[in-house]
């Protein structure tokens with residue numbers, strides 16, 4: 446599991462570690478790691494390290510100090526290094542002295558912008574690699590105009606120190622010009638921007654360097670599941686299981702207007718686990734035709750017992766749909782409510798009264814549905830989802846390039862996809878079915894949502910294999926996504 450901390454907590458831990466280490470030791474350790482990754486990138490791209498040229502973009506703070514020290518270390522390996530100073534009066538003193546001692550050149554941003562044709566002011570145009578030390582943890586807003594103008598002139602790959610300058614470290618928002626890095630070397634802990642869209646797409650590969658902060662950090666602010674975490678939670682049948690003991694999933698979705706939603710939601714449930722799936726609604730014939738193994742009936746009252754209900758996709762918002770959501774919420778089993786069920790809950794507050802107190806509920810809005818349910822989402826998606834989860838006393842999964850999931854206790858999971866394959870019509874219906882299957886099998890709601898987001902994204906990538914894919918093929922790729930995890934039976 447990847448653990449992520451907000452910058453305020455990282456700074457607090459840094460203060461503790463700084464107080465007991467030699468002045469400058471932490472920065473040199475961080476900078477040395479940047480130089481190692483820079484050298485590796487140079488070798489991979491140019492076939493050599495010595496003789497290459499590196500330009501450093503150096504801002505006013507310690508992030509610039511890291512870049513200057515990294516430049517000094519690269520000089521020792523025979524790299525030609527030029528530092529471009531954005532704030533000459535505020536440049537990190539020891540870092541600058543170290544670079545000068547090592548034989549590095551130093552120019553100002555003004556020199557580079559004046560387009561003189563001597564070697565120093567051409568540093569950006571001739572660089573094989575650029576190190577971004579403009580701003581780190583203190584970043585606020587997009588790049589300022591002088592920094593943005595420099596970055597615009599860069600053609601070489603960029604390695605970002607701690608984070609790509611110009612993005613918001615705690616929300617991942619990109620509100621102005623920002624660096625797009627080929628790789629990012631970060632220190633002590635992952636920060637929110639490394640896993641939150643859109644900033645995460647500007648990081649390239651992220652390398653985490655241990656600088657001894659972990660013991661001082663405490664519980665992370667949020668977590669990112671890895672394949673092992675998902676595999677460990679998948680409900681595979683045990684030798685003594687039968688079709689009932691694995692949890693029966695009920696699907697109350699779709700209908701005569703949207704039979705496809707019924708099929709896609711059911712597909713997600715059928716393909717995620719063995720056992721049994723029931724369907725209740727006016728698309729029963731269509732569902733039965735696609736999945737003969739599903740027990741399909743026309744109404745909820747005939748459906749029989751289930752261990753979790755999935756409702757919402759393709760349900761519509763008419764009075765019949767409202768009754769379906771009310772009945773499902775009153776059934777005293779975990780419920781996943783998506784799409785129209787979210788809209789109905791937003792529009793009819795009395796529906797919440799139908800819910801048995803304490804019954805697990807997972808809500809899976811996209812941004813517009815979220816706005817109806819909980820108001821404008823703003824830049825800080827994690828904070829908005831945490832607040833909504835508390836208010837709704839539910840697990841809330843906000844769909845997006847970074848899927849953010851929170852429960853009522855404030856625990857947060859983030860899944861960053863970096864791919865747009867799942868963004869296709871009906872894809873959310875499949876996700877709902879997967880969540881329902883995991884809930885019915887007894888997976889804890891936060892992790893049912895988190896594992897489902899992971900499986901769904903993985904299935905989408907498998908189905909797509911580099912070409913657009915419809916939602917029905919995403920569902921069909923679920924078994925392949927499960928097999929690829931090699932879960933223990």
Ligand SMILES: NC(=O)C1=CN([C@@H]2O[C@H](COP(=O)(O)OP(=O)(O)OC[C@H]3O[C@@H](n4cnc5c(N)ncnc54)[C@H](OP(=O)(O)O)[C@@H]3O)[C@@H](O)[C@H]2O)[C@@H](O)CC1
Pocket residue numbers: 459463471472473475476504505506507508509511579580581582583584585586587588589592606607611632656
């Ligand atoms: N503590 C340690 O020992 C260690 C620290 N480490 C390193 O320190 C970094 C944090 O350093 P930091 O706190 O000095 O601030 P930093 O991020 O360099 O910002 C500097 C200045 O930039 C400016 N600025 C703000 N926004 C801007 C924008 N959008 N565009 C342009 N400029 C902008 C603003 O200055 P202003 O112009 O407002 O005076 C701000 O004060 C951290 O990320 C890591 O790399 C590592 O070495 C590990 C050990």
Ligand SMILES: [K+]
Pocket residue numbers: 508577578579580581605606607608609610
């Ligand atoms: K940076």
